[in-house]
Amino acid sequence: MTVVENIRRLDADGVSARQIAIELGVSRGSVAKYTSIEDYSPTPPRPAARPGAQSLEGFTEVIDAWLVDDARRPRKQRHTARRVFDRPVTEHDYTGSYSPVQRYIKAHKAAHRARGEGFQQLVWPAGTAQVDFGEAQALIAGVKILLHILVVTFPYSNMRFVQAYRGETAECVAHGLRTIFEHINAAPRQLIFDNATGIGRRTGKKVIESKLFGSFKAHYRCQGRYCNPYSGHEKGNVENAVGFLRRNIMVPEPEAQSIEGLNQMLLSRCAQLAEEDHYRKGAPIVELFGEDVAACLELPGIGFDPVRYESRRADKTGAVLVESNTYLAGPAFHDRLLTVGIRHDRIEILDEHCAPVVVFDRVYGKAEATILAPGSLLPALVAKPGAWGNSPVRTLVADPVRDWLDAAADADRARLLTHVDQAATATDFDTAIEAATKLITVGDDPASAGLGMLARRIVQGAEPATAVVDLGVYDQLTGITNTIEESAAAQQVIIEEVSTEEVSTGQIAVEKAA
Incomplete structure (x- = not known):
C-alpha cells in the first residue's frame, strides 16, 4: 500500500x-x-474458481434437478455426493473427477439451506443436569471388561461425574444418580435424557417412562425431560463430556478390584478435573458448581432403594426366568409363586412371605447354563444321595471332597452332605468345602460334627496354624514326676531312720532310769 x-x-x-x-x-x-481506481473501500474476499470446475459445464442443470427432487424423497433415500458422481458417469458420459462434483453439491446445499436450519447455543440454568451413557473398558480384578459409563453433567458450571455399570437399565441409572446425589448432597431440579430405553422413551410428544424411574423422580421431587430422537445436540454438554471423560480419566484403562472401587476412583478423578477453569466463564468449575448446588433440591432423609420387584412362578426344578436367564431358587420351591428383586448388581429371590431365599450376582446378557447357588441343592442331595454323580454341585467342589463323595456309600455320602449343608448355612458353601478338604487332607473323617466347628473357625480367622508339635514337653513332665517320686521315697527313708533313732534313744533312757 x-x-x-x-x-x-x-x-x-x-x-x-x-x-x-x-x-x-x-x-x-x-x-x-x-x-x-476510484473506490478503495474494502470488499469481502471472493473464492477463486478451483481447477476442474469447468468440467461440470452442461451437467449442473441436471444435478440441480436431482437435488431439488430429493426434497420430496425419504431422508435416507436421497442423493449422496458419490451417487451424484456415479449417475453422470453412467448416464451422461461425464469424464471429470469426483472432487468438482463434491464441491458443487456442498455449495448447492449451503445456498439452499433453510433459514431455521442449524444448531443454536442453549443456555441452561443452574440446578439442571444432563444424563447419558457411553462405553469404556476397565480392568476389574485383573480382567478387562466392557462397562457402560453413566455420565452426569451440570451445563451451567460444566461439572462432570461418571459411574460405571454392567448395563444401561433403569436400576443402573437410579443407583448411579442416587450415588451422585449423595456425593454432592443435592438433587437437580431437572434431568435431561435422550431416548434411553431403560428409563423412558419419547415418541412425538408422548413419553412412556419406566415405573421404577417414575418412583425415583417422585422420591427426589425432580423432573425429567427427554430429547427428540436423533437429537443429541439438545444435550450437547453431556454428549461432549462422554468422550472427554473417556479420554482423560480412562486412558489407560483404570484398574480396580471391583466396580464399586472403580466408581470411587472415578469420582475422585472428576473432583480433580473440577479444579480447572470453565472453558468460557474463566472461573474455576468447582466455584461455579457451588451455584449449581445452591439451586438444587435438598435430599430427603431416606435414600431411594433402586430395586424392581416382580412375581415369578418357579418351574418343577425350582428355577425362575429373569430377563432371559434362569436362576435356581432350589428344588423345595418348585411350582411356587416367588418374588424376584432385580437390582443393578444382584438378583434377590423371596418366598411367598417375602422372606429371603437366595441372592445371585446379576448376569447381563445370555448365560449358557442355569445360574445357581450350590448350597440350595444340598438338602435335595441329602434326601437323594444317589443323584450326586449327575448333580451340578459335583463340578463345584474341590477334588479331595469330590473323590471322597464319589467313593462313599450312600449313607456316608448323605452324612457328609448333611454336615456340609449345616456348615454352609452357618458360614457359606466355599468355606464348608474348604473345611472338608482340610479334614480329608489330614486323614480325619469329614462327615463329623467337627466340620461345622472348623468352618466357623476358618471364617473367624481362629483356625490354629499347622506346626510341628514338640513332644519334648512330655519328657519334661515325666522327669518332673520321677523327681517327685524320688523325693517322696527319700523323705520316707529319712522318716524311718529318725523313728529308729528315737526308739533307740528311748530305750537307753529307760535303762538308765532303772
Whole structure:
C-alpha cells in the first residue's frame, strides 16, 4: 500500500505517469492501474474458481434437478455426493473427477439451506443436569471388561461425574444418580435424557417412562425431560463430556478390584478435573458448581432403594426366568409363586412371605447354563444321595471332597452332605468345602460334627496354624514326676531312720532310769 499511496500522491501533484514510473521504479501499466481506481473501500474476499470446475459445464442443470427432487424423497433415500458422481458417469458420459462434483453439491446445499436450519447455543440454568451413557473398558480384578459409563453433567458450571455399570437399565441409572446425589448432597431440579430405553422413551410428544424411574423422580421431587430422537445436540454438554471423560480419566484403562472401587476412583478423578477453569466463564468449575448446588433440591432423609420387584412362578426344578436367564431358587420351591428383586448388581429371590431365599450376582446378557447357588441343592442331595454323580454341585467342589463323595456309600455320602449343608448355612458353601478338604487332607473323617466347628473357625480367622508339635514337653513332665517320686521315697527313708533313732534313744533312757 505504500507504493500505491506514492503513485496516487504524485498523480495528485500533477506528475506524469511516465515520470512516476521512473521515480518509483514501477511499470507504467501499474501506474495507470492504481491511478484509475476510484473506490478503495474494502470488499469481502471472493473464492477463486478451483481447477476442474469447468468440467461440470452442461451437467449442473441436471444435478440441480436431482437435488431439488430429493426434497420430496425419504431422508435416507436421497442423493449422496458419490451417487451424484456415479449417475453422470453412467448416464451422461461425464469424464471429470469426483472432487468438482463434491464441491458443487456442498455449495448447492449451503445456498439452499433453510433459514431455521442449524444448531443454536442453549443456555441452561443452574440446578439442571444432563444424563447419558457411553462405553469404556476397565480392568476389574485383573480382567478387562466392557462397562457402560453413566455420565452426569451440570451445563451451567460444566461439572462432570461418571459411574460405571454392567448395563444401561433403569436400576443402573437410579443407583448411579442416587450415588451422585449423595456425593454432592443435592438433587437437580431437572434431568435431561435422550431416548434411553431403560428409563423412558419419547415418541412425538408422548413419553412412556419406566415405573421404577417414575418412583425415583417422585422420591427426589425432580423432573425429567427427554430429547427428540436423533437429537443429541439438545444435550450437547453431556454428549461432549462422554468422550472427554473417556479420554482423560480412562486412558489407560483404570484398574480396580471391583466396580464399586472403580466408581470411587472415578469420582475422585472428576473432583480433580473440577479444579480447572470453565472453558468460557474463566472461573474455576468447582466455584461455579457451588451455584449449581445452591439451586438444587435438598435430599430427603431416606435414600431411594433402586430395586424392581416382580412375581415369578418357579418351574418343577425350582428355577425362575429373569430377563432371559434362569436362576435356581432350589428344588423345595418348585411350582411356587416367588418374588424376584432385580437390582443393578444382584438378583434377590423371596418366598411367598417375602422372606429371603437366595441372592445371585446379576448376569447381563445370555448365560449358557442355569445360574445357581450350590448350597440350595444340598438338602435335595441329602434326601437323594444317589443323584450326586449327575448333580451340578459335583463340578463345584474341590477334588479331595469330590473323590471322597464319589467313593462313599450312600449313607456316608448323605452324612457328609448333611454336615456340609449345616456348615454352609452357618458360614457359606466355599468355606464348608474348604473345611472338608482340610479334614480329608489330614486323614480325619469329614462327615463329623467337627466340620461345622472348623468352618466357623476358618471364617473367624481362629483356625490354629499347622506346626510341628514338640513332644519334648512330655519328657519334661515325666522327669518332673520321677523327681517327685524320688523325693517322696527319700523323705520316707529319712522318716524311718529318725523313728529308729528315737526308739533307740528311748530305750537307753529307760535303762538308765532303772
